[in-house]
Amino acid sequence: MNFDFKDQTVIVTGGTRGIGRGVAEAFLAAGAQVIATYRSNTSAAQEFQKANAACKDRLHLKQFDVSEPNQVVEFFKDVEENFKQFEVLVNNSGIRRDSIVGMMPAEDWDEVIHTNLSGTYHMSKLAVQQLMRRKYGRIINITSPIGRYGFAGQANYAASKAGQEAFTRSLSKEVASRNITVNCVSPGFIDTDFIADLPEDQKKKYLGQVPVKRFGTVEEVARAVLFLADRDSAYINGTVLEITGGL
8 A cells, every 4th residue: 555645744753763763764755744753862863864864854853752741842832833734643652661560660650651651641732732723633652462461560561551542542532523533553572672682582482472473563563554644544543453463
């Protein structure tokens, strides 16, 4: 399926590495103007920008923290002043701080919830204020099947991802009448740095859980995001599209 986003501006949070980078690059390939955000990894952002130099006129990087409401407000002010409008928001920013609950520092719980869940709220709140005026928009939240299954040592991450899905279902009902859809893409085991850095025995354990017997690719996740962001996907709303190989 060929996608055409030549007339659209797309915001991808956490858009300079991993799945976010793949999503940003897919939108660039489809002709979109892309605003990719990041919090702190400047070297990764610079490498991403260099790798996409051919699209330099359509690629814009913004550094800020989605968990900080004031920074989100300033970001959207900048978008409105410099880009006038946007059509698509992909909430991809996310972190993990793994630990069993009995040993988890309170700050690790707070940071994961603030970034993954509150960050989605802050970005979506400001986004819908602009999108509702135009009576069109697409919001896609990158979640995880861990929010449904739960993994030992990831209670904070699982809670944040389950919260994102519940948030999506509620928000989708609030904005549907303005021609705005809100959906989730839920990637399973995807071949990113996270997988590459695992011990071989852990990789085999995860691979054994996947019915199709391979890890997913960033490109496969990106295609799902573009599908939900497409204008023709107007009747898909409040759903979770799993890219898991059948987990």
